[in-house]
Amino acid sequence: MKARFRxxxxxxxxMLKCLAAAGIVYSFVRFFHYTDVIWCLISAVLVLSPNANEAVPLAESRxxxxxxxxxxxxxxxxxxxxPPxxxxxxxxxxxxxxxxxxxLMPVSRSALVAVTIIGFAPTADQHLWNKPLERVLSVTSGCLVGLLITVVFHRGVPGQKKHRWDLDHSE
Structure with a gap:
């Protein structure tokens, strides 16, 4: 019964981490009047992990x-x-x-995903760099949001009690 409760x-x-990511990304979007929210949010939730043992290394590798x-x-x-x-x-x-x-070969697949996302960003304006740079900013911002949430949930904030939101309860 205790294991099930854990x-x-x-x-x-x-769930709370994912909701926090959505809330933070939405707040940034509203504050900065940014429209390309999807890659920021995707990047944030991809960085998050339910397992504390892998949360920070996963965020760093992403x-x-x-x-x-x-x-x-x-x-x-x-x-x-x-041709593109x-x-x-x-x-x-x-x-x-x-x-x-x-x-960094373990992160190569994720690097290729970033290449694909940014490389096929539609560029409707005359400036070649605008959309790809926006996409880079969006993806990187999402990763940083995910890392911030990871640190708060898994390492605690200095001066506060640390929380264990971990599916792997072994020490």
């Missing part, structure tokens, strides 16, 4: 992946005039190479 408590904690993927696709976007699929393909190769060189 699981309910863990699931409730995970942020690393998004930085690698974002930088790679932005560099490849300098090759103007090439070719640019994204070049960014895939570059992102995998960077992950390998920086010993």
């Amino acid at each position: 699981n309910y408590q863990s699931v409730l904690g995970y 942020i690393e992946a998004n930085i690698v993927g974002s930088v790679c696709i932005l560099l490849c976007l300098l090759a103007r005039g090439l 699929l070719l640019i994204v393909g070049m960014a895939y190769v570059l992102a995998i190479a960077v992950c390998f060189l920086l010993d």
Whole structure:
């Protein structure tokens, strides 16, 4: 019975983290009058984890992946005039190479997702960089929101009692 209660408590904690992410992202969107909310929210909830043992490392790895993927696709976007699929393909190769060189291969799949999200962002205006940079900002902001929530829920705030919202109750 106690184990079941702990699981309910863990699931409730995970739900609260997701609701906190939605609330924070929505507040930012309202405050900054930002319209591209979906990638910020997706990034925030992808960083969150119900398991305290993996929460912070997962958040850090998602942020690393998004930085690698974002930088790679932005560099490849300098090759103007090439078809978008070719640019994204070049960014895939570059992102995998960077992950390998920086010993970040475990985050390479997430880096490729970032390349795809940013690389296929529609650019209706004349400025090549506007939409991709907005997407980078959106994804990175979402990851930082997720990391903030992770730290508050799993490491506690200095001076406050630490909470255990963890599906894995082993120490």
